[in-house]
Amino acid sequence: MSAHDNYQTPLASRYASSEMRELFSARKRGSTWRQLWLWLAEAEKELGIAISDEAIEQMKAHVVITDDDLEIARKEEAKRRHDVMGHVHAFGQVAPAAAGIIHLGATSCYVTDNADLIFLRDGLDLLLPKLATVIHRLSRFALQYKDMPTLGYTHYQPAQLITVGRRAAQWVQDLTMDLEDIEAVRAALRFRGAQGTTGTQASFMEIFHNDGAKIDELNEILCKKAGFERCYSISTQTYTRKVDLRVANALAAFGATVQKIGSDIRHLASQKEMEEPFEKDQIGSSAMAYKRNPMRCERICGLGRHLSNLNKDCSDTFAAQWFERTLDDSAIRRIDLPHLFLTADAILITLDNVASGLVVYPARVHSRLMEELPFMATENMIMKMVSKGASRQEAHEEIRVLSHQASDVVKKEGGRNDLIERVKKTKYFEPIWAEIDGMLDPKNFIGRSSESVERYCGEGGEVQNALVKYKKYIDVAKAAELTV
DSSP, rough: GGGGOOOOOHEEEEIIHHHHHTTTTTHHHHHHHHHHHHHHHHHHHHTOOOOOHHHHHHHHHHOOHHHHHHHHHHHHHHHHHHHHHHHHHHHHHOOOTTTTTTTTTHHHHHHHHHHHHHHHHHHHOOOOOOOOHHHHHHHHHHTTTTTEEEEEEEETTEEEEEEHHHHHHHHHHHHHHHHHHHHHHHHHHOOOOOOOSSSHHHHHHHTTTOOOHHHHHHHHHHHHHHTTTTSOOSSSSOOOOOHHHHHHHHHHHHHHHHHHHHHHHHHHHTTTSOOOOOOOOOOOOOTTTTTTOOOHHHHHHHHHHHHHHHHHHHHHHHOOOOOOOOOOGGHHHHHHHHHHHHHHHHHHHHHHHHHHHHHEEEHHHHHHHHHHHHHHHHHHHHHHHTTTTTHHHHHHHHHHHHHHHHHHHHHHOOOOOHHHHHHHHHHHGGHHHHHHHTTGGGGGTTTTTHHHHHHSSSTSSSSHHTTTTGHHHHHHHHOOOOOO
C-alpha cells in the first residue's frame, strides 16, 4: 500500500520543516527511549550496580532504532498492550546481554516523560532562532519605511496617520513579546530523571540500599548526560502536565500574534497598498485569472488559529490528572505536543517567506492617504482660523458643513474628496487660503512615528538587544522557501 493510501497530517506532509518532522518521528522517539535506557544503565553501573561491560556495549551499538526493531516493538505492543514494554523487549532482542537490566528501577515515564522533555527543549531550540529571524526581517522593513506616512485605522475607520514602518514595528513588538515568553519557558524546563512510580524514588531506594545520596548522584549524572541543569523538585509518576501547559500557552500566544499580523497584511493587500510575495507562475484563482490572493497570510492565519487553541487541550489534560497520574493524558499528548511544534514551525517558515518579500506600493499608499487627509486637516484649519481672530465655534460650523458636502460627493456620487477645493472657494476661509496646501503635508500628521521606530528597531534599540544571542543564525539565514 502506498503512502498516498494513508492519511498523513498536512503539518508533516505539506508545511513543517524536515528537522521538526524528524524530531517528532517514530524513529527519534524510539531511539531517544533507548538512549535514556543506556544513560540509566551507565549511571547505575557507575554507582555500583552489577551491569556488565558487554551489556553496555550492546546497548550502545543499537541506540538508533531500525525499521526491523520498530516492527518488533509494534508486534510486542500489540501482544502486551503496553508501548514501553514492547520497546523493552525489542531492545532486549538486539542487546541480549542487557535484556535483564534494561529499565532497571524505572517506570514507563522514565522514558516517555524524559523523552518528551527532550523534545520540548529541542523543539523550542529549533523555533527560537527562526522567530528571531522573522523579527529581524520585519524590524529591517520597519526601519526602511519608518518615514512613509499611511492611514492609521481605529474601528477599521481611517484615523490619525502613522507610517508604514510604525505599523510594522507594532508587529515586531508583539513578536518580541512572544520571543521573550518562549525563551522563559525554555529556560524553565527541567528533567524528570529517575523518580520511580509515584515520584518517591522508592524503587531506587531498594536498588541502592536506602542510600539517598546515590539516588541524587544518579539524577545528577542523568541530567548531565541529557543536557539539563537539574530535575524538577517534585514529580509524581509524570512530570507535572503544567509544564506542557506553560509551553502551549507561550506558543498559543504566538499563534494569536501571527493571526493579527496576517490579517493586517490581508486587509492592506485588499486595498492594494502592500502585498506578500507573489511568484511569476503563481495562480491566485482557478477561475479569476487576475487575482493575487494573499494565500501565504491566509495560511498563517489558519495555522495560527489552530495553534492558538491547542493550549485548551493542554489545560484540560493538566486539570484532569487525578492524584499522581491518570493515563487519559497519553493519547491526546501524542497528538497535541507534535502539533504544537509542527504548527509553530510551519507558521514561522511561511511568515519568514512573507517578511523576506513584502512589497509596498508607495503611490497607492499616498493616494489612499490623500482621500482622507483633507478631513484630518480640518482641525488644523480651525486652529489656524482662530489664530487669525475667528471664532472657534463659527470655524467649526463652516468646516462641518463643507465636510458633509464633500463626504456626500464621495459616498453618494462616487466622486473624489473635494473638501480642499470647497474651503478654497469659501470666502470665510480666505485668511488661510495661502496656508492650506502647507497644512496638507502628510508628515505633519505622523507625530513621532519615525522616531519611535528608530528607537525601538534601530541601532542599540530593544529589538537589537533581544536578538543578540541569535546573531550567528540570523546572519546566515536565507529567506524561507515554501514547498507548497
